[in-house]
Amino acid sequence: MVSEEEVIKQYNEALCKFPKLERPTRVNQDWEINGEIDVIDDEGSFWDTYKVKIIIPHHFPLSLFQLHEVGGKIPKQIDWHNSLYCCVSTNARIYHVLGEECTLLNWLDKFAHPYLANHIVRKITKEYASGEFAHGAAGIVQDYEMLFKVKGEHAVCKKLKAICILTKCSRNEACFCGSGKKIKNCFLKNQITHKYMGIPFNQLCEDLAEIKFAYKIH
Numbered sequence: 001m002v003s004e005e006e007v008i009k010q011y012n013e014a015l016c017k018f019p020k021l022e023r024p025t026r027v028n029q030d031w032e033i034n035g036e037i038d039v040i041d042d043e044g045s046f047w048d049t050y051k052v053k054i055i056i057p058h059h060f061p062l063s064l065f066q067l068h069e070v071g072g073k074i075p076k077q078i079d080w081h082n083s084l085y086c087c088v089s090t091n092a093r094i095y096h097v098l099g100e101e102c103t104l105l106n107w108l109d110k111f112a113h114p115y116l117a118n119h120i121v122r123k124i125t126k127e128y129a130s131g132e133f134a135h136g137a138a139g140i141v142q143d144y145e146m147l148f149k150v151k152g153e154h155a156v157c158k159k160l161k162a163i164c165i166l167t168k169c170s171r172n173e174a175c176f177c178g179s180g181k182k183i184k185n186c187f188l189k190n191q192i193t194h195k196y197m198g199i200p201f202n203q204l205c206e207d208l209a210e211i212k213f214a215y216k217i218h
C-alpha cells in the first residue's frame with residue numbers, strides 16, 4: 001500500500017515540471033490528482049493545455065498511474081482511447097523504461113506528456129508521431145516482441161511461460177531475474193518484488209494470461 005508520505009513526496013517532485021497539478025486527495029483507497037498539463041515541446045513552445053485526472057493506485061508500484069483526460073479534448077472512441085483511461089503505453093513498457101525510477105515525475109515526463117503531445121500531432125497530421133501501437137492484447141504482443149526480440153504471439157507466450165509457469169524441475173534452474181541463483185533460492189523466496197527486464201512478475205503473468213486468452217493459446 002503506497003503511503004501518504006510517498007504520494008506527497010512524488011507529487012512535490014512532479015510539481016517542479018508540472019506546476020498546474022493540484023494536491024493529491026484520497027479517493028477510496030487510491031489517490032487522485034486533478035489539474036492541468038501544459039504540452040510544451042523541446043524548444044519550449046507552448047502547444048496546448050489538457051485537463052487531467054491522475055490516479056495513483058493504492059497498490060503502486062505494483063499497479064501503475066492512470067491518466068484520465070477530463071476536458072473533452074481527446075475523443076472517447078476506441079481507436080483514440082481505451083474506455084477506462086488513456087492508453088499511455090503498455091504497463092510492461094512503462095516498467096521496463098522507468099525501472100527503479102518509477103516515479104510520478106518520470107511517468108509524466110516520459111509517458112503522459114508525450115502521449116498528450118502525440119494527440120496534438122495526430123490532430124494536425126492525422127498520424128501519431130511515432131507510429132501507432134495496437135490496443136489491447138495486440139499492443140502488448142508488439143511490445144514484448146521488441147523487448148524480447150522475438151516475432152509473433154507464440155514466441156512471446158513461450159518466453160513469458162518460461163518465467164511465469166514454474167514446474168518441479170524449474171525450481172533448480174537459474175532464476176529469470178539474472179541473479180545467478182536457483183529459482184528456489186531467489187524467486188520463490190521473494191515473489192512480489194521479482195522482476196524481469198524491470199517488469200514485475202505479476203505484470204508478466206497478467207500479460208501472459210491476456211495474450212493466451214486473446215489468441216486462444218493454451
Ligand SMILES: [Zn+2]
Nearest residue numbers: 175177186187
Ligand atoms: Zn531471482
